[in-house]
Amino acid sequence: MPKSKKEELADLLKELENVGDIDGAAITTRDGLLVASRLPRDVNAETFAAMSATMYGAAETAVSELRKGAVKRVISEAEDCKLVAVDAGPTAALVALVRPEANLGLVLMEIIKVANSTKELMR
C-alpha cells in the first residue's frame, strides 16, 4: 500500500533524527501552522511551529528591507541548543533542534537534504 503523505513526512523527520546531534525537528507552513513534528515530549509542537515561522518570516522581512537577496536559513544559538530553520519550498520551513556541540557543517547538509525532500513532497 502506498504511504500517505503524513507517513512520508514522519519518515523524513525520523531520518533526520538518525543523523545524530539532532534532537528533534518540525515542518511548519510559512504562516505558522504545524505540518509534522518529531519533538521532545514536553515541547508544544503547535506553539513551536508558530513561533519558528514567525522567526523565519521576521528574518526574511528584515533582510528584504536591505535588499540583499533571499534568506537561506536562520540559526538561533541558545545555551543548550541551536535552532536551525531552513527553507523547504515556498510554503514551508523545516526547523531542527541541534545540540550545541554538533558539527554544524554535517548537520546542515543533512537538514538541507531533508528540506529538499520535503519541498518535493509538498509540491
Add this chain to the structure above:
Amino acid sequence: MEAYATSIPRLDELLDGGLKPSTLTVLWAYPGIESAPFAYQALMERLESGDSVIYINQSKMGKTVEDEIEHYGWSVEKYKAGGEFFFLDAYSGLINAESDERFSVKNSRDVTEITKALKEALNSNGSGHKLVVFDSLSTMIDHCGESSLDELIEWKKIFQEKKATGLFLFTEWPYEEKVLNKVKLVSDAVVQLKAIEEKVILREFFIVSKVSWDGKTKKGISVPFKIAVPGGVKVYIPKILVTGAYNAGKSSFVHSASTRAVSVDRVGTTVALDHGHVDYAGFSVDLFGTPGQERFDPILELLGGESLGVIAVVDSTNVQSLYRAKDMLQKSKSIGLPVVVVANKSNLEGALKPDEIRQKMSLPADIPIIKVTAEDLSKVQVNEPAKLREGEVHAVLDALFNRIV
C-alpha cells in the same frame, strides 16, 4: 424519538440527538484515520449515563482496548466490574488463545458463532439501554469473508428485538465496490472520517453521509476534528487570527480565552506573535494574535494566511482603533472569512456603542459585535495583558464557532 448521545461535539447535533435505538451506525474511516476513539468516547458517555455496552472485539485483545481507552483518560474498569461493560471476544479465537472475557467465540472465522454469542450477550442482564460496539467490520470481512456481511441483517433483527444500538467500525481498505455498497446498504447511518489535504496541511473531518431517521438531522456537513490525548475527539480549528490596533487588547483576549498562551512581547506590546490554545465547548482551537503597530505589518501579512476565522479587537474608547482594525482586516487577507468584532473596554467612559462601531467601520449587519470588559478594572496594569470577563470571552468564541462550523 429517543436518542443516545455520544458526547462527540457536533455529532449529536447532526444526528438529531445522537444514536437511535434499533439502528446500526457505521464509523466509516479512510485508511490512516483512527475511528476507535470515536467509539470509546461514545461508549464512555453511555456508561456514564447508566447504560450498558457490549464491545465485540475482533481486531485486538480486550486488554488492548481497555489500555487504549485509558490512554484517552477514561476507564471502563468500574463498569466492567459492575457488569455494565463487557467484551464479546472474537479475537482470541483467531490467535488460538483462551479467552478470559465473559463472552467469547471459539471459531472467530464463523460469523454465525458471533451472532449466537451476541444474542446471548444481549439477553444477559445489564442496566439501561444497550450499545453494541463492533471492532471491526473490516476484520470481519477479512476473516469471515465478504458473505459475512449478509449476516448483519440477522444482527439488525436482534437489535430491533432488544432495542439495542449498534456502532460499528469500518475502514475502507481497497474493497470491491459491491462490498462497500453492502456496508452502505445495511447501515442506518454512516459517519465518514476523512482526511482532506488543504494546501499543505492534512486535516481530518467527519461527515454524516447517510442517516435514515427523520428529525433535525444534517447530512454532508464536514466537521474538522482532532483527537486529543487525553480528551478524545475535539472539533479542531488550527488557526484563528486575533487582530486589531495597538493597545486594543489583543493579547488580553488571547490570554483570557486560552488554556495556555505564550507571547513574544517587549514592554507590553506584542512584537511578533501571541499564540494561545483554547479548549472550550468541545473545540480545540489555536489563536494567533498579531502585533498591532504599523511597523509590524509585514508580520501581519505573513501570519494572516490559512486562518479559518478572525477576531478583530477594537478599543471602544478610541475611534482611530476602528479604522486601523478595518485596515488590518484587509492586510491580513481576512476578507470573506467569518469575522467577529470584539468591542473591548466597553464599560469605560466615552466608549462607543456597538451600533456606532458598526457604522464607523461600515460593517455588514451579519458581523457580530460583542462587548467585552476587564474582569476587575483596579487590577488592570499598564504593559500587562488584562483578564477579561469569562462570560463575554465565551460569547465571542461561541459566535465565531457558530460561523465557522
